Amino acid sequence: xxxxxxRDAFTGRQTTGHEWDGIKELNTPLPTWWLYTFYATIxxxxxxxxxxxxxxxxxxxxxxxxxKGVAATLEKAAAGQKTYLDRILKSSVEEIRKDQQLLAFARxxxxxxxxxxxxxCHQSGGAGTLGYPNLADDDWLWGGTAADIEQTIRYGIRxxxxxxxxxxxxxxxxxxxxxxxxxIDDVVEYVLSLSKAPHDAAxxxxxxxxxxxxxxxxxxxxxxxxxxxGAPALNDAIWLYGGDRAxxxxxxxxxxxxxxxxxxxxxxxxxxxxxxxxVHSLGGGK
Ligand code: HEC
Ligand code: HEC
Numbered sequence: 327x328x329x330x331x332x333r334d335a336f337t338g339r340q341t342t343g344h345e346w347d348g349i350k351e352l353n354t355p356l357p358t359w360w361l362y363t364f365y366a367t368i369x370x371x372x373x374x375x376x377x378x379x380x381x382x383x384x385x386x387x388x389x390x391x392x393x394k395g396v397a398a399t400l401e402k403a404a405a406g407q408k409t410y411l412d413r414i415l416k417s418s419v420e421e422i423r424k425d426q427q428l429l430a431f432a433r434x435x436x437x438x439x440x441x442x443x444x445x446x447c448h449q450s451g452g453a454g455t456l457g458y459p460n461l462a463d464d465d466w467l468w469g470g471t472a473a474d475i476e477q478t479i480r481y482g483i484r485x486x487x488x489x490x491x492x493x494x495x496x497x498x499x500x501x502x503x504x505x506x507x508x509x510i511d512d513v514v515e516y517v518l519s520l521s522k523a524p525h526d527a528a529x530x531x532x533x534x535x536x537x538x539x540x541x542x543x544x545x546x547x548x549x550x551x552x553x554x555x556g557a558p559a560l561n562d563a564i565w566l567y568g569g570d571r572a573x574x575x576x577x578x579x580x581x582x583x584x585x586x587x588x589x590x591x592x593x594x595x596x597x598x599x600x601x602x603x604x605v606h607s608l609g610g611g612k
Pocket of ligand 1: 440445447457465467468475479556589605
């Protein structure tokens, strides 16, 4: 660049030869400290590229790779999990409940499995929705002990599993013509009266007779429900299929039969136990 340049008379420095309207550009060298730092960074970069992986085809002579570190961390975590999972496999649900540390691990694992497998029906946190029972309250169709819950999860309700809970089917009173439309209206008013909802007293009184004849075998005297056959209590404010007049009438007319799938053959044993303990911990567990 600095070919035949002249010297600037005032500073004595060489000029670059560039000139604008009589103003000449001086060829001032870079400060030495700056220049050496610059060379040092270049040297550093070259050494780094040789030692460490830098470009796809430069793997580095030190053989360093972050993957090893990640793999080691993952291995350590998996080993830690495995000790817990092995203990869960070897213990019964009752035994796990007595071990605070194991229980905490099981509940955390159960929560993840619940979100993946159960939340589509039971909603997150087991809050439930129409047709899918709330698992976070104290109201159980089939019982809320850990053993009850475990059985329900393993084999399901009206599922295809041989050991499924398989209650006698509630008759389709309207569809099959077991009751007349008038009798259905009466018994619906009686069901409303059981939970102290507004109702027609005269109809409810007539409905009580129908109830005694057609419904008590399953729903029991006063509609308290029967966990042996998953017959819901009708005397509270908790409804699986809706508690207004129209919803109750629809249930009595054509009956419902909610299906809870069996998980025995879909999830491993440890996961089922963890799910049991998670559901049991949701608030309503006995
Ligand atoms: C396809 C929808 C569906 C899925 C998925 C499902 N359930 Fe259910 N579950 C139901 C229905 C419907 C019932 C109520 C059956 C009845 O009417 O008796 C039920 C009932 C239950 C009950 C008994 C509640 C009681 O009051 O006694 C438990 C416990 C339960 N489910 C846990 C689970 C768990 C844990 C999972 C995930 C592994 C799961 N469910 C996945 C539909 C489902
Ligand atoms: C053979 C047993 C059986 C008989 C008899 C029976 N039910 Fe049911 N009932 C059930 C079962 C089981 C369920 C739960 C169905 C399900 O979970 O899908 C149920 C559900 C209901 C529900 C829905 C409750 C809710 O929470 O949404 C109502 C209402 C009801 N029955 C009313 C009656 C009335 C009224 C009669 C008599 C006219 C009757 N049932 C006779 C077994 C029976």
